[in-house]
Amino acid sequence: MIDFSIGRVAAAYSSNGLSAALPAAPVAAPAVAMPPDGSFGAFVDDQVARAVETVQRSERVSLAAVAGHASAQDVVHSVIAAEMTIQTVVAIRDKMVQAYQEIMRMPI
Incomplete structure (x- = not known):
């Protein structure tokens, strides 16, 4: 969380x-705890699942607010969480692309 x-x-x-x-x-x-099997792939999968769940939770809270079942504070909190999550995912993606490009520029 x-x-x-x-x-x-x-x-x-x-x-x-x-x-x-x-x-x-x-x-x-x-x-941030490592998954039980301790592999990096499982860790990344877990973090991606958490990111998706955070964005979905934000959507649910926003829809609840439209229906009158959530406060403005709940909406702001969930939207900020989703925004920070998306910014983090984009930053990680950019670093991965940058690392890939750096590897591709290496002489063989």
């Missing part, structure tokens, strides 16, 4: 140039 403590939100704002609005606080890295 994604940690949305005040420190993490403040750090996100400061990285976007909005640090005057919120003071930055030290942020502890969230604990």
